[in-house]
Amino acid sequence: MISIDSAGISDIPDICVIEQACFSRPWSEKSICELLGNENSLVIVARGGAGCVGYIGARVIDDECEIMNIGVLPAWRRQGVASALLARLISEATLRRALFLSLEVRASNKEALALYGKFGFRTAGRRKNYYSAPVEDAVILRVEIRPVL
Numbered sequence: 001m002i003s004i005d006s007a008g009i010s011d012i013p014d015i016c017v018i019e020q021a022c023f024s025r026p027w028s029e030k031s032i033c034e035l036l037g038n039e040n041s042l043v044i045v046a047r048g049g050a051g052c053v054g055y056i057g058a059r060v061i062d063d064e065c066e067i068m069n070i071g072v073l074p075a076w077r078r079q080g081v082a083s084a085l086l087a088r089l090i091s092e093a094t095l096r097r098a099l100f101l102s103l104e105v106r107a108s109n110k111e112a113l114a115l116y117g118k119f120g121f122r123t124a125g126r127r128k129n130y131y132s133a134p135v136e137d138a139v140i141l142r143v144e145i146r147p148v149l
């Protein structure tokens with residue numbers, strides 16, 4: 001059983017653990033603090049078990065919401081956690097008048113590409129050798145979201 005909630009300062013240690021578990025170049029605690037403290041940011045966590053098991057971080061600028069990071073602890077994957085985080089992000093981003101979601105993803109990240117495909121994202125471009133450790137292209141994805149009436 002998970003619950004979806006806005007992240008607070010007390011979630012930073014759990015978010016760091018998720019970053020370490022999910023990425024070869026995890027965000028530092030300082031970067032996560034800055035994301036949480038930015039008025040343009042949306043940071044949402046999934047709580048389950050003893051703490052946060054997944055999170056999504058994004059920023060809204062004008063009509064675009066850019067997803068910076070999404071990660072779920074390995075033991076909690078394939079149980080709808082990322083889908084629940086994305087669904088909540090979409091509703092919060094529309095409240096902030098965003099009309100599009102966008103993101104960059106490693107070209108080889110099949111799990112993430114499948115997740116985004118399910119949410120209707122389409123390829124909008126590619127950045128050559130964008131990532132390091134290992135070096136890899138980024139695929140730029142974008143999807144239109146509906147405004148709240």
Ligand SMILES: CC(C)(COP(=O)(O)OP(=O)(O)OC[C@H]1O[C@@H](n2cnc3c(N)ncnc32)[C@H](O)[C@@H]1OP(=O)(O)O)[C@@H](O)C(=O)NCCC(=O)NCCS
Nearest residue numbers: 022070071072077078079080081082083105111112114115
């Ligand atoms: C990508 C990630 C966030 C998905 O999280 P998740 O909670 O397992 O995703 P969900 O359970 O909500 O899955 C939703 C859909 O995504 C796709 N998907 C997720 N994991 C998949 C896998 N291992 N293989 C194939 N498709 C997968 C499926 O379409 C799935 O729907 P289904 O279960 O009905 O088939 C997770 O694997 C993760 O944290 N990966 C490491 C970090 C990362 O790569 N983040 C993305 C950076 S852009």
